[in-house]
Amino acid sequence: MTPVFLVTGAAGFIGSHSVEWLLRHGWRVVGVDNLRTGRLDNLADARSSPNFTLVIADAGDETAMRPLFQQHRFTGMLHLAALVSVPESFREPELNYRLNLATADTLARLCLEFECKRLVFASSAAVYGANAALPNRESALPQPLSPYAAAKLAAEVMLLGYAASYGLEAVCLRYFNVYGPRQDPGSPYSGVLSIFTDRFQRGLPVTVYGDGEQTRDFISVRDVAEYNGQALTRQDVVVGRYNVCTGHAISLKQVLAIYRELFPNAPPTEFASGRIGDIRHSLGDPALLREMLQFSAQTEFAQGLRELNAG
Numbered sequence: 034m035t036p037v038f039l040v041t042g043a044a045g046f047i048g049s050h051s052v053e054w055l056l057r058h059g060w061r062v063v064g065v066d067n068l069r070t071g072r073l074d075n076l077a078d079a080r081s082s083p084n085f086t087l088v089i090a091d092a093g094d095e096t097a098m099r100p101l102f103q104q105h106r107f108t109g110m111l112h113l114a115a116l117v118s119v120p121e122s123f124r125e126p127e128l129n130y131r132l133n134l135a136t137a138d139t140l141a142r143l144c145l146e147f148e149c150k151r152l153v154f155a156s157s158a159a160v161y162g163a164n165a166a167l168p169n170r171e172s173a174l175p176q177p178l179s180p181y182a183a184a185k186l187a188a189e190v191m192l193l194g195y196a197a198s199y200g201l202e203a204v205c206l207r208y209f210n211v212y213g214p215r216q217d218p219g220s221p222y223s224g225v226l227s228i229f230t231d232r233f234q235r236g237l238p239v240t241v242y243g244d245g246e247q248t249r250d251f252i253s254v255r256d257v258a259e260y261n262g263q264a265l266t267r268q269d270v271v272v273g274r275y276n277v278c279t280g281h282a283i284s285l286k287q288v289l290a291i292y293r294e295l296f297p298n299a300p301p302t303e304f305a306s307g308r309i310g311d312i313r314h315s316l317g318d319p320a321l322l323r324e325m326l327q328f329s330a331q332t333e334f335a336q337g338l339r340e341l342n343a344g
């Protein structure tokens with residue numbers, strides 16, 4: 034029997050790419066999504082595969098999830114379902130607690146009960162806060178600055194505690210700024226590249242908050258799907274927390290120079306004052322995950338951005 038993997042948040046941006054990676058590599062996948070922020074369209078390709086089953090359910094609903102664990106005897110789980118908006122976590126701390134912490138705990142206990150050994154958890158670079166030394170290393174003291182980051186960090190701690198207590202193979206992946214096809218540009222707090230792509234394609238001006246010299250470590254969702262897939266399916270994975278990043282910082286000005294080549298007739302960029310709480314520089318050290326998986330992010334940034342805008 035081919036092993037079956039569970040992916041929560043399967044219809045989301047990172048989820049749908051991760052499901053496709055697993056199917057491409059010959060695995061069977063059960064995807065769970067409540068479609069709160071995920072979209073069925075994202076799974077159009079996956080759903081044509083006989084190896085994929087989609088279940089519309091809340092990943093934190095133990096009564097809905099238990100029968101799935103019973104039926105499929107998952108080999109591993111990729112837990113991506115989350116409240117993804119940091120501003121929303123400020124407005125709805127209770128919902129944030131439920132979706133970003135309690136759900137991880139429920140699922141981890143189901144993993145233990147049904148011998149689903151591996152749990153790969155979607156954490157975030159947000160756990161580092163603004164003051165950790167750059168590049169961020171996993172050994173830095175985390176300083177969450179939002180309910181979102183606090184819940185992600187607390188979930189990491191729970192999962193690593195279960196790893197130490199019961200042998201759960203918990204792998205916490207701290208994503209930096211992920212970009213690529215299917216990222217929703219719908220809110221002002223959506224990923225900057227999803228907003229820029231949407232606006233350049235529609236011939237609208239983009240707004241830069243601040244002077245444009247702020248930098249980010251942007252990683253392509255294709256590379257993130259590869260990291261997720263490998264962390265989930267490889268035998269030789271070590272319990273812990275790992276940055277998922279490229280180790281390269283790019284400023285918004287550099288990003289805009291690439292867009293200008295792609296859209297030479299676009300209207301001029303507008304500048305507005307910097308966002309409250311904005312981090313000036315964000316950069317991760319990818320060494321730990323690279324050493325464990327013998328793999329580095331493959332997509333060079335300008336190439337990834339061109340592909341995003343071509344597609």
Ligand code: UD1
Pocket residue numbers: 118119120158159160210211221222223224225226228229240241242243247249285308311312315
């Ligand atoms: C990311 C999270 C954010 C979280 C922060 C803290 C995403 C999409 N956002 O923010 O929720 O609080 O980490 O770790 O992952 N920008 C513009 N114009 C725009 C949109 C954004 O200039 O139209 C700027 C922002 O002010 C920021 C940069 O672009 O300086 C990147 O913004 P964003 O994509 O939201 O990511 P983070 O700021 O890293």
